[in-house]
Amino acid sequence: DAGVTQSPTHLIKTRGQQVTLRCSPKSGHDTVSWYQQALGQGPQFIFQYYEEEERQRGNFPDRFSGHQFPNYSSELNVNALLLGDSALYLCASSFYRIRNQPQHFGDGTRLSIL
Amino acid sequence: GNSVTQMEGPVTLSEEAFLTINCTYTATGYPSLFWYVQYPGEGLQLLLKATKADDKGSNKGFEATYRKETTSFHLEKGSVQVSDSAVYFCALSLSYSSASKIIFGSGTRLSIRP
Numbered sequence: 753d754a755g756v757t758q759s760p761t762h763l764i765k766t767r768g769q770q771v772t773l774r775c776s777p778k779s780g781h782d783t784v785s786w787y788q789q790a791l792g793q794g795p796q797f798i799f800q801y802y803e804e805e806e807r808q809r810g811n812f813p814d815r816f817s818g819h820q821f822p823n824y825s826s827e828l829n830v831n832a833l834l835l836g837d838s839a840l841y842l843c844a845s846s847f848y849r850i851r852n853q854p855q856h857f858g859d860g861t862r863l864s865i866l
Numbered sequence: 867g868n869s870v871t872q873m874e875g876p877v878t879l880s881e882e883a884f885l886t887i888n889c890t891y892t893a894t895g896y897p898s899l900f901w902y903v904q905y906p907g908e909g910l911q912l913l914l915k916a917t918k919a920d921d922k923g924s925n926k927g928f929e930a931t932y933r934k935e936t937t938s939f940h941l942e943k944g945s946v947q948v949s950d951s952a953v954y955f956c957a958l959s960l961s962y963s964s965a966s967k968i969i970f971g972s973g974t975r976l977s978i979r980p
Contacts, residue, residue: 756909783965794870794955794970795910808967842909846965852898852917855968857909 754779756845756858764864765833771863773828777845778856783807784826785855786818789840801826802848830863838865868893870971872956878977879946887941887974889930889956897958899923899932899939900968904953913941913954948978 757776765771777784783802787795797810801820815831824845830837840862844855873888891897901913901923914923919934928943939956953973959966 785965785967787968792973794957794972795968797967797969800965800967802965807965810967844910844968848965854912854915855965857902857911859907859909 756843756856758841758843758858758861760861761859762862762864764866766866767833767835769833770829770831771833773830773841773843773861773863774825775828775843775845775858776825777843781845781847781856782824783846783848784820784824785844785846786826786828787842787844788812789842789860791839795842798828807848833865835865837863839863868897868958868960868969870956870958870969872954872971872974875953875973875975876977877974878979880979881948882945883978885941885943885946885950885976887954887956887976889939889941889971891937891939891956891958893937893958893960895960897960898966899930900957900959901928901930901939901941902955902957902970904955904973906952910955946976946978948980951976951978 785800786798789795800808804820820826840860842860843858846855898917900915902910914925916923916932922931956971
């Protein structure tokens, strides 16, 4: 039973570029959440997708956008990259309508902005 | 607002020492509380959780009790091992939905000397 998988593992971009990160949820899960973890900090919630719609959003600018596909996988897009976007981006999957089940996290994509 | 505060690290202990990592929270309503662990180069793993006051979460020798009166959820282990070296995050969520966004503390790095 595959857990949450993220790709790529590492990515290097320059300022102003655009990036797309990908996430496949744990088998059976229908909801994907994205988090940004800056070095030495705890993860910060970016947004969540369920039924191909953004359901919740954290305090991130519109440069951060996402998408969920019919197979529940998800993409995170970041436009006009800034140096401050350098971070570990974590994807978590879960059930939307079931209570008290843990969210499962992937190993993340390490994004470095030069 | 809703937040989690945990003791700053790094915390360095000798093997078989007693561990306490302090965590307090601020939340509206009745949050669920969690401890997550992050090993080097990996994503987050749920270590334990508690969903209501006076609940005790436990796993792998770690314990934490949900104290509503002191708004705390301190992590303890009676005898740490070198393999416990990792970063530990205290966290909360404000809904019983498994997909609810998680608010994390800033993390405590734990290093265990042989």
